Amino acid sequence: MEKLKLRLKSEPVNRAKEISKEIVEDLMDLIRENTTTSIERTVLRLFGIIGADIDDTPYVNIIVKQLMKKGVLEMGASLYVLNACVHHDEEPEVIAKMVAEENLDLTEIPMGDYEKINALSQRLTQAAMDHIAKIKDERDKLLYETWSDPPRPYKYVIVATGNIHEDVVQAQAAARQGADIIAVIRSTAQSLLDYVPEGATTEGFGGTYATQENFRIMRKALDVVGEEQNRYIRLVNYASGLCMPEIAMMGAWEGLDFLLNDSMYGILFRDINMQRTIIDQYFSRLICAASHITINTGEDNYLTTSDAIEKAYAVTASQLINEAFALKAGMEPKYMGLGHAFEINPDIKDGLSYEIAHALLTRELFPEATLKYMPPTKHMTGDIFKGYAMNTMFNFVSVLTGQDIQLLGMLTEAIHTPFMQDRYLAVKNADYIFNNTFSLGKEFSIDDDSFISQRAHKVLEQAIELLEHTREVGLMQSIEEANFADIKRTQTGGKGLDGVIKKSPKYYNPFEGAFRRLLNLDDEVFEGGVH
Amino acid sequence: MMIYPYGDTTNDGAMQLSFTLPLKASALAKEAAKSLVKKMGFEKTEVVSMQDLGGDFSFFVVYGHTTTGINTDDIQVVEAKFDHMDRVQVDEYIEEQIGRKLVVVGATIESDAHTVGLDAILNMKGYHGDYGLERYKNFEVYNMGSQVLCEDLIKKCKEVKADVVLVSQIVTQKNIHVKNLSKLMDLMEAEGLRHHIIAAVGGPRISHELALELGYDIGFGPGTIPSQVASYIATTKKERLENE
Ligand code: B12
Numbered sequence: 191m192e193k194l195k196l197r198l199k200s201e202p203v204n205r206a207k208e209i210s211k212e213i214v215e216d217l218m219d220l221i222r223e224n225t226t227t228s229i230e231r232t233v234l235r236l237f238g239i240i241g242a243d244i245d246d247t248p249y250v251n252i253i254v255k256q257l258m259k260k261g262v263l264e265m266g267a268s269l270y271v272l273n274a275c276v277h278h279d280e281e282p283e284v285i286a287k288m289v290a291e292e293n294l295d296l297t298e299i300p301m302g303d304y305e306k307i308n309a310l311s312q313r314l315t316q317a318a319m320d321h322i323a324k325i326k327d328e329r330d331k332l333l334y335e336t337w338s339d340p341p342r343p344y345k346y347v348i349v350a351t352g353n354i355h356e357d358v359v360q361a362q363a364a365a366r367q368g369a370d371i372i373a374v375i376r377s378t379a380q381s382l383l384d385y386v387p388e389g390a391t392t393e394g395f396g397g398t399y400a401t402q403e404n405f406r407i408m409r410k411a412l413d414v415v416g417e418e419q420n421r422y423i424r425l426v427n428y429a430s431g432l433c434m435p436e437i438a439m440m441g442a443w444e445g446l447d448f449l450l451n452d453s454m455y456g457i458l459f460r461d462i463n464m465q466r467t468i469i470d471q472y473f474s475r476l477i478c479a480a481s482h483i484t485i486n487t488g489e490d491n492y493l494t495t496s497d498a499i500e501k502a503y504a505v506t507a508s509q510l511i512n513e514a515f516a517l518k519a520g521m522e523p524k525y526m527g528l529g530h531a532f533e534i535n536p537d538i539k540d541g542l543s544y545e546i547a548h549a550l551l552t553r554e555l556f557p558e559a560t561l562k563y564m565p566p567t568k569h570m571t572g573d574i575f576k577g578y579a580m581n582t583m584f585n586f587v588s589v590l591t592g593q594d595i596q597l598l599g600m601l602t603e604a605i606h607t608p609f610m611q612d613r614y615l616a617v618k619n620a621d622y623i624f625n626n627t628f629s630l631g632k633e634f635s636i637d638d639d640s641f642i643s644q645r646a647h648k649v650l651e652q653a654i655e656l657l658e659h660t661r662e663v664g665l666m667q668s669i670e671e672a673n674f675a676d677i678k679r680t681q682t683g684g685k686g687l688d689g690v691i692k693k694s695p696k697y698y699n700p701f702e703g704a705f706r707r708l709l710n711l712d713d714e715v716f717e718g719g720v721h
Numbered sequence: 722m723m724i725y726p727y728g729d730t731t732n733d734g735a736m737q738l739s740f741t742l743p744l745k746a747s748a749l750a751k752e753a754a755k756s757l758v759k760k761m762g763f764e765k766t767e768v769v770s771m772q773d774l775g776g777d778f779s780f781f782v783v784y785g786h787t788t789t790g791i792n793t794d795d796i797q798v799v800e801a802k803f804d805h806m807d808r809v810q811v812d813e814y815i816e817e818q819i820g821r822k823l824v825v826v827g828a829t830i831e832s833d834a835h836t837v838g839l840d841a842i843l844n845m846k847g848y849h850g851d852y853g854l855e856r857y858k859n860f861e862v863y864n865m866g867s868q869v870l871c872e873d874l875i876k877k878c879k880e881v882k883a884d885v886v887l888v889s890q891i892v893t894q895k896n897i898h899v900k901n902l903s904k905l906m907d908l909m910e911a912e913g914l915r916h917h918i919i920a921a922v923g924g925p926r927i928s929h930e931l932a933l934e935l936g937y938d939i940g941f942g943p944g945t946i947p948s949q950v951a952s953y954i955a956t957t958k959k960e961r962l963e964n965e
């Protein structure tokens with residue numbers, strides 16, 4: 191039997207995708223020609239440099255800062271670290287300590303034998319790529335062979351106590367209650383930190399710091415429950431911000447399954463500079479694509495700052511742009527968790543018809559994507575009873591329209607980060623609705639002249655108009671015009687532009703090439719080479 | 722007047738409670754829930770639902786009848802008092818009583834990135850069909866957006882000679898808003914600005930009482946509409962000018 195379908199015409203769909211591709215293509219020179227402090231720190235982390243000095247400044251930050259100060263970061267940080275390794279016959283982590291604790295100046299070491307540097311580079315790069323592949327394979331095996339992928343929509347809940355050990359208690363309880371996916375929300379404003387904190391953390395505001403150690407602790411905790419329940423429980427964290435590539439690397443290293451990773455979220459919602467974000471998102475997505483991390487995009491948020499009916503098309507346009515960026519980074523569609531939301535004001539007459547139209551549009555535009563569907567948030571108030579009813583409607587639309595990742599609505603959304611019972615009630619609501627309406631979608635069909643069908647086509651049409659305009663003026667200008675989320679940002683404004691560095695023609699970064707080869711992105715050489 | 726919660730009979734004191742206990746769902750847990758509620762002063766308690774939350778937790782829904790009542794004569798409310806006018810009235814009031822535009826600077830301060838509440842008060846479009854302050858003839862509005870450092874906000878207030886500063890704080894976890902709001906107030910005092918400027922704070926977890934405690938003139942909670950804020954500003958500014 192057929193599922194509920196809009197039967198979108200292929201002409202506008204193809205056109206929308208073609209325009210989006212061109213919008214992204216237009217930014218590839220910017221991406222190719224520049225690196226960022228965060229990309230360079232990621233490369234050093236991939237070489238095995240972890241740890242921080244007594245002031246908690248990560249070693250990778252100390253090294254990148256030194257190279258930046260000396261004006262040589264345009265060559266890529268790896269070259270200097272590799273050279274120092276050859277010179278001192280030491281591993282990168284030892285060199286890092288020497289820089290941090292003994293004031294070793296990497297730029298004062300004479301450039302050594304290129305062959306030795308190259309050989310070391312190859313060995314270290316291979317070791318990192320092997321580790322990432324191993325983690326990916328282990329996950330894929332658990333998920334698809336040892337156990338099986340849970341039925342969709344996947345039930346996704348968040349924990350956000352600020353203390354990773356408390357998070358573990360809540361996450362394990364949520365998994366035992368039936369959650370398929372656990373997201374650890376980050377501490378307020380971590381995205382504005384131009385470094386990733388080290389170690390296990392117990393103090394956070396509205397969330398818990400994303401650190402490599404915290405990732406490891408939570409992965410282990412979920413594996414324990416997974417073992418107990420014979421299923422794999424997915425783990426989520428957030429990459430957007432000034433450390434997008436670094437967090438992607440840590441996620442790949444520690445076996446995270448999803449990462450919030452949007453090409454525009456940081457720009458719009460955290461005021462990160464747009465050039466910085468566009469460059470960072472690319473490298474970050476290479477890592478995600480290589481490690482089978484599903485990215486989650488943040489279009490749902492647009493409907494908190496703009497009207498969910500009036501500006502529905504901006505969500506669609508942004509999904510198409512996010513998809514085009516992900517394709518450029520070699521990502522398979524099934525790892526694209528394109529976002530949207532159930533955020534229409536509940537007082538609106540026939541609001542549900544709009545919600546169904548928007549949800550079906552997203553479903554049919556991206557048939558292979560693992561769509562991320564966000565619950566009502568903005569119109570949740572302290573009235574938990576009304577909130578619970580709204581979440582029920584949301585769950586209903588999701589199952590009816592075939593969504594994939596269901597961020598379960600919390601009845602106390604307007605009040606606090608969830609209590610343990612809030613998650614339980616959310617899972618039970620979803621279980622009830624998903625089971626009770628399991629095949630209902632197959633019982634109905636949508637007429638081409640129905641409100642739902644016409645509404646979906648109209649939103650697509652409006653999205654194409656915005657995309658055409660964006661292609662004409664360029665994505666950055668389009669963001670300047672506040673076309674996305676009604677938020678205006680400028681090309682040179684926001685945080686982090688000082689961390690964007692024009693690459694020298696001799697720039698060297700062995701991982702860019704390694705990832706691109708792995709993902710068959712061999713259209714051009716990106717990496718430079720040791721000359 | 723003495724009052725009690727109302728279930729289906731006057732003064733029956735009926736209430737519903739829900740909570741989680743760190744115990745496995747069991748006869749012991751159920752009894753613990755009941756005893757807890759009894760100890761809180763409830764009678765005729767009934768545990769109507771006990772659900773296993775996994776691990777060592779269970780969730781309860783309990784009904785009971787409280788014996789505690791409250792005498793409304795003893796209650797004091799900390800409430801901001803001002804005449805609520807509409808936009809046209811406020812504009813006229815400012816023109817007649819003050820005779821110049823009032824300069825308003827708004828921001829969500831420090832680490833807080835939420836703008837929707839502040840924009841609801843300031844943007845043309847407003848909130849719930851009530852136009853925002855930018856729409857008023859007699860306000861000159863500077864909306865600095867979110868993640869604004871207190872230092873930058875103060876600089877702006879000086880630069881444009883603000884009459885009013887409107888601060889939004891949405892994130893309240895671990896009392897971070899108290900920290901941020903105190904910082905701003907300390908800086909305003911240190912810079913000698915406090916007495917010239919009307920300082921208002923708003924947000925879903927902000928009460929007038931808290932605002933006063935932290936040294937602000939007024940606090941606006943959930944559901945605030947722009948014309949309330951406008952009315953307060955206009956009437957307060959006039960009072961201040963009279964007292965100068
Ligand atoms: C939209 C939203 C976001 C958007 C914000 C987009 C934007 N540009 O504003 C995004 C996605 C970016 C976001 C991020 C986060 N959010 Co948020 N967010 C919300 C949400 C869903 C709605 C808020 C909203 O827009 N309400 C609508 C407006 C109109 O209402 P309002 O803010 O109450 O404003 C009214 C009044 O309070 C008052 N008012 C407000 N400010 C002012 C100022 C003045 C001067 C005056 C007079 C009046 C006034 O007037 C307004 C109109 O009546 C709430 C949940 C909820 N339903 O409340 C969570 C919520 C506020 N967020 C929360 C959290 C924790 C976060 C994050 C920290 C999560 C994280 N760890 O990353 C980040 C914050 C990052 C940061 N640095 O701040 C928590 C806060 C918990 C707490 N009590 O501390 C909430 C409650 C969700 C939750 N349950 O966890 N969020």
